Structures are given as C-alpha cells and as structure tokens.
Amino acid sequence: MCGIVGYVGTRDGVPIVLEGLQRLEYRGYDSAGIAVVGGGKGGLKLHKAKGRIRDLQSSLPKRLKGAPTIGHTRWATHGAPNDVNAHPHVDFSGRFAIVHNGIIENAPQIKERLAAEGIETTSETDTELVAHLIGLAAREHDDPMAAVRAALRRVEGAYGLAIVDAEHPDRVIVARLGSPIVLGLGDREMYVASDVGAIVRHTKQVVHLEDGEIAQLEPDGFTTQTLDARPVQKVSELVDLDAADYDLGGYEHFLRKEIGEQPEAVERCISGRIDERFSTVKLGGLNLEPHELRAIKRVHILGCGSAYYSGEVGAHLIESLARIPATAEAASEYRYRNPVIDPNGLYIAVSQSGETADTLAAVEELTRKGARVLGVINQVGSAIARSNNGGIYIHAGPEVSVASSKSFTSTCIAFAMLAVHLGRIRDLSPADGDRVITALRELPAKIAAILEQEDQIEEAAGWLAQFENAMFIGRVRGYPIAREGAQKIKEVAYLHAEAYQAAELKHGPLALICPEMPVVAVVADDELAEKQRSTLHEIKARQGPILAIAHETLPTELAERTIVVPRTEPELDPILMNIPLQLLAYHAARALGRDIDKPRNLAKSVTVE
Numbered sequence: 373m374c375g376i377v378g379y380v381g382t383r384d385g386v387p388i389v390l391e392g393l394q395r396l397e398y399r400g401y402d403s404a405g406i407a408v409v410g411g412g413k414g415g416l417k418l419h420k421a422k423g424r425i426r427d428l429q430s431s432l433p434k435r436l437k438g439a440p441t442i443g444h445t446r447w448a449t450h451g452a453p454n455d456v457n458a459h460p461h462v463d464f465s466g467r468f469a470i471v472h473n474g475i476i477e478n479a480p481q482i483k484e485r486l487a488a489e490g491i492e493t494t495s496e497t498d499t500e501l502v503a504h505l506i507g508l509a510a511r512e513h514d515d516p517m518a519a520v521r522a523a524l525r526r527v528e529g530a531y532g533l534a535i536v537d538a539e540h541p542d543r544v545i546v547a548r549l550g551s552p553i554v555l556g557l558g559d560r561e562m563y564v565a566s567d568v569g570a571i572v573r574h575t576k577q578v579v580h581l582e583d584g585e586i587a588q589l590e591p592d593g594f595t596t597q598t599l600d601a602r603p604v605q606k607v608s609e610l611v612d613l614d615a616a617d618y619d620l621g622g623y624e625h626f627l628r629k630e631i632g633e634q635p636e637a638v639e640r641c642i643s644g645r646i647d648e649r650f651s652t653v654k655l656g657g658l659n660l661e662p663h664e665l666r667a668i669k670r671v672h673i674l675g676c677g678s679a680y681y682s683g684e685v686g687a688h689l690i691e692s693l694a695r696i697p698a699t700a701e702a703a704s705e706y707r708y709r710n711p712v713i714d715p716n717g718l719y720i721a722v723s724q725s726g727e728t729a730d731t732l733a734a735v736e737e738l739t740r741k742g743a744r745v746l747g748v749i750n751q752v753g754s755a756i757a758r759s760n761n762g763g764i765y766i767h768a769g770p771e772v773s774v775a776s777s778k779s780f781t782s783t784c785i786a787f788a789m790l791a792v793h794l795g796r797i798r799d800l801s802p803a804d805g806d807r808v809i810t811a812l813r814e815l816p817a818k819i820a821a822i823l824e825q826e827d828q829i830e831e832a833a834g835w836l837a838q839f840e841n842a843m844f845i846g847r848v849r850g851y852p853i854a855r856e857g858a859q860k861i862k863e864v865a866y867l868h869a870e871a872y873q874a875a876e877l878k879h880g881p882l883a884l885i886c887p888e889m890p891v892v893a894v895v896a897d898d899e900l901a902e903k904q905r906s907t908l909h910e911i912k913a914r915q916g917p918i919l920a921i922a923h924e925t926l927p928t929e930l931a932e933r934t935i936v937v938p939r940t941e942p943e944l945d946p947i948l949m950n951i952p953l954q955l956l957a958y959h960a961a962r963a964l965g966r967d968i969d970k971p972r973n974l975a976k977s978v979t980v981e
C-alpha cells in the first residue's frame with residue numbers, strides 16, 4: 373500500500389527519494405508525488421502525478437532539486453487516484469508539506485473544525501486535513517515539532533507521517549501511530565521510509581519508531597519524543613538485509629525470482645531449530661514453558677488471503693502431528709463476530725508483512741480480551757510481531773512481488789516445526805518426530821527438483837490460459853493448496869478460478885464440468901488416493917479436462933496433463949504440491965501478458981480495512 377521515503381542531507385534528495393519510491397512500487401499504488409524545500413519561506417516545491425513513478429519522473433520540472441525531500445506512493449482510499457489527491461499535501465499557509473500512510477478516523481470532525489476557521493480543502497483526502505491542522509497549530513507554537521505534536525493530539529486513526537517545513541529547511545519531522553516509520557542513519561545525512569527496503573541501498577543502520585513517537589531528523593542526527601513531549605532514547609540496529617533482495621537479479625519478475633528462492637528460504641526457516649537429541653524442534657521465540665504448551669486444548673489460526681490458507685495447512689499439521697484440535701479462520705471476519713475467547717486456546721496470527729490491518733485488529737481484539745496470541749511472521753519487528761506474546765519468524769527474506777510465494781511455503785514450514793514441537797511434548801513418538809524432521813530437511817532439494825520441471829509446467833500454463841474459468845480441487849490437507857492455487861491464478865493471471873473440496877463436486881459444482889471447464893486436481897498418493905481417483909473418473913466422464921498435480925503412481929490416462937511431484941511424508945505433501953501451482957499461475961499470467969508483480973487493484977500490504 374502507500375509508501376513514504378524522505379531524505380535530509382547535503383545531496384540532492386530528489387533522485388534518492390524517487391529511487392526509494394521505486395523500491396516500494398511493489399506495495400501497490402496509483403499515484404505518486406514529491407516535495408522539496410528550496411529554502412526560506414514559500415520555498416516548497418511540489419510535483420505529483422497519477423499513475424506510475426516513471427510518469428512522475430518524466431514530467432518532473434528541472435527546478436525540482438534539493439533537500440529536505442519527501443515522497444509518497446498513494447493507494448487510493450479517500451478520494452480517486454488523481455493529481456489533486458496524490459500526496460504530498462500542503463497546509464493552507466503553504467508552509468508545511470506532508471505525506472501520510474494510514475487513515476484518519478475523525479476526518480469529519482477535523483473538517484468541521486477547519487471550516488469554522490475558514491479553511492477550505494482542495495482534495496478529497498483525509499491527509500490534507502492533517503496538513504491544515506499542523507498549519508493551525510503553528511499559529512500557537514513556534515517550534516514545528518510542538519506544532520506537529522499539538523496537531524496529532526487532535527487526530528484519531530492510524531498514521532505514518534513525514535513532514536517538511538518551508539521555514540526550517542534543515543529538517544524532516546516524522547510520526548508514527550499504527551503505520552511503520554523507519555529512520556536510516558547515514559554519514560551527515562538521514563533517511564526515512566515506511567519500509568526499510570526503500571533505504572537499504574544507502575544505509576543498514578536503522579531506528580524503528582514506535583507508536584505514539586515523533587522524531588525530528590537533521591543531517592547530523594535525530595531526536596525522538598512522545599506526543600506529550602517526553603524525550604525517548606532510541607538505539608539504532610543493523611538490519612540484516614541485502615539491497616540485492618530488492619533487485620530483480622536477472623529475473624524478468626520478482627514473483628519468479630521469489631518462487632526460485634524457496635529452497636534457500638526453507639533452509640533458513642529450519643536452520644538452527646532442529647533438536648536431533650530429542651527428535652524435536654526448538655522454537656525459542658514462543659515464550660511458553662512446556663507445561664503451558666501442554667495445557668493448550670485448541671489452536672486457532674488467523675490470517676488473510678494466502679496467509680489464511682497457509683494457516684489451514686498449519687491447522688492440519690498441528691491436528692495430525694500434535695493431536696490438538698486446530699482450525700484456521702479469515703482474520704478479516706473473525707474480529708467482527710464478537711468471538712468467544714477460548715481460555716485454554718492458543719491463538720496464532722499469520723502475516724508475511726506483519727502489517728495487515730485486519731489481522732492486526734484481530735490480534736488487538738484477542739489481546740484485549742486476554743487471549744494468548746503468537747505470530748508466524750516474516751517481517752521482523754512489524755506491528756503484528758510486536759503486538760503478540762511471541763512467535764516464529766519465518767525468515768523468508770523480503771518478498772517484493774505482490775503475490776506471496778516463498779512466504780506461503782516458509783509459513784507452512786514454520787507450522788510443521790510448531791506441530792512437531794507441540795507433538796513431542798505430547799504423544800508424538802521420537803520415531804515420528806525424526807520422520808518429519810528428516811523429511812523437512814529434504815524439502816529444499818525436492819523443491820529444487822520441482823523447479824526443474826518448469827518447462828512442462830509452463831506448457832500446462834499456456835494450455836490453462838486459453839480457458840476463461842478453472843476449478844481447483846483437493847481433499848483434506850490438499851484443499852488449502854487448491855484454495856491457494858486458485859487464488860494465485862486469479863490474482864496474477866486474472867483467470868477466474870474456484871477451489872472445491874473434491875468430494876463436494878458431486879453436491880453441486882459438478883454441473884459446471886464440461887470441455888470448457890478445466891480442473892486442476894491436487895492428488896497426493898495418500899489414504900484418500902482411491903477416492904480422489906473416483907472423482908477424476910467422474911470429471912472425465914463429463915469431458916472435463918484435467919491437470920493433475922500428483923505422485924508418480926497416478927495413472928496417466930486419468931488426466932490430460934500430470935505434473936509429478938516428489939514424495940515426502942504425507943503431512944508435508946501440500947507444501948510440495950503447492951510449488952507447481954505457483955509456477956502455473958506465474959506462467960499463465962506471463963502467457964496472458966499480465967502485470968505479474970503488480971496485479972491490478974492489489975497492494976502488497978493491506979494496511980486499511
């Protein structure tokens with residue numbers, strides 16, 4: 373979703389901010405803008421454009437140079453994506469320019485107050501209102517930090533903000549409440565961003581602002597305080613990220629690059645966590661003693677989209693290996709049904725970004741009601757990671773493509789490890805613990821073997837791309853994979869796809885089966901293989917074309933095309949069976965000429981409801 377980048381120092385900030393904004397393109401946006409302080413009163417220069425950053429760049433006036441500089445990519449919420457609504461927004465006095473991520477909930481009240489002061493708004497955004505509030509507060513406060521603090525005390529909602537002040541051309545002011553802001557420390561220069569990926573090329577020494585904090589950045593350093601002016605001492609940290617993680621590195625698309633990174637991502641997720649002596653897994657971040665883990669009577673997993681489907685894979689793993697009842701649910705629905713908190717339950721929030729507003733709100737609702745919540749998260753230090761009681765980082769590395777791939781797989785791996793851990797302090801035998809651990813260790817090589825079948829999968833994707841609809845089917849532990857496969861092909865190839873539990877076909881959707889309705893079937897050779905084959909016969913009898921993702925034992929005549937997946941332990945089959953579905957979606961999207969890394973209407977981190 374929206375992105376913020378800022379710079380203060382002696383260099384021209386415009387190219388730095390534009391390059392940073394480009395690094396945030398993956399989050400999804402529909403307009404962009406930049407503001408520079410040229411020095412002295414009235415020295416604000418602004419440029420905004422609907423569309424891509426390259427549109428902003430190509431229309432950039434030559435005079436737009438200097439620092440401090442702030443820039444923004446906007447994903448429209450309040451008001452259409454156009455040049456007027458694009459950020460930065462300037463206050464009525466023309467002194468402050470601001471960029472904002474988040475939502476201002478008391479916008480109508482602020483608007484009334486501004487109207488009472490005779491201040492008219494020009495855009496449809498809630499951000500412009502904050503700019504005017506700061507302008508108003510500056511009438512009473514000489515110090516711009518004090519003005520920003522006073523204005524923000526009147527604001528309800530969520531924000532990550534960066535502000536420049538034409539009267540103080542030596543600083544950028546930033547503030548955070550519910551939307552990330554990270555400061556980057558350079559040599560006599562400072563950076564700010566909503567995502568460290570935007571500035572990691574310049575510095576790896578960073579400071580994360582906490583909610584309710586506000587900071588003033590000058591070339592030589594920064595000061596931080598709370599909204600009520602209490603000073604806060606911040607300690608910088610070195611981020612373990614490589615600028616190359618945010619580059620295509622020779623690939624045509626980030627999605628393909630990230631699908632290909634899965635063997636190493638899985639290795640990283642497992643690394644240092646296997647405890648051979650006790651045939652189990654060590655998960656230091658759970659912050660729960662064995663007796664507390666033994667007392668858990670039920671596991672409730674929450675997430676959105678692909679994170680939710682990986683939670684469904686996790687629920688099956690926990691139920692089968694630890695024998696604890698486990699379910700997954702969409703976090704976006706959960707928070708609105710006034711859930712009854714299970715006193716003996718363990719709640720787990722799944723999120724790649726750690727920023728998804730629906731998941732965060734579910735976690736906050738749970739914590740407020742006294743539930744114990746763990747996170748399975750990729751983004752270290754993210755809002756969701758910080759708001760729960762502990763958890764597992766999946767260490768998938770930055771995921772730039774909007775569609776998740778490696779984070780899905782690594783989340784499933786994290787759940788497999790959690791299931792072994794919970795199982796081994798219950799009744800999972802050492803032999804079964806070893807069986808799963810050995811299989812987990814072998815997964816990277818098996819994923820690499822599937823990636824080698826890319827030509828065959830690409831051919832199948834070209835075939836699938838000719839249809840307008842598709843059905844994805846699976847059973848029990850294969851069903852979440854069918855859901856994820858259907859979701860991936862919808863979002864990147866824009867091909868309509870529905871996922872069904874295979875046995876449910878005959879209860880209705882079988883009516884749709886015909887030569888124009890291809891079926892992608894996830895068919896592991898497990899205890900349900902025979903039943904799955906019967907379903908394939910039923911589809912064939914109605915001339916439904918079948919693409920099977922299967923083990924080598926599936927009779928070839930049962931499907932038009934079969935992608936054979938290596939065997940692993942049955943509990944882990946879904947993890948491997950999902951890999952061809954990722955490549956299938958990628959190549960179908962490529963065949964159809966889609967904007968693969970930035971699918972229409974979608975954003976990487978959905979930080980609004």
Ligand code: F6R
Pocket residue numbers: 676677678679680722723724725726727728731774775776777860863976977978
């Ligand atoms: C699909 C996809 C989304 C995300 C969902 C949750 O490919 O990426 O469905 O899984 O928006 O995002 P996170 O995991 O960041 O909470």
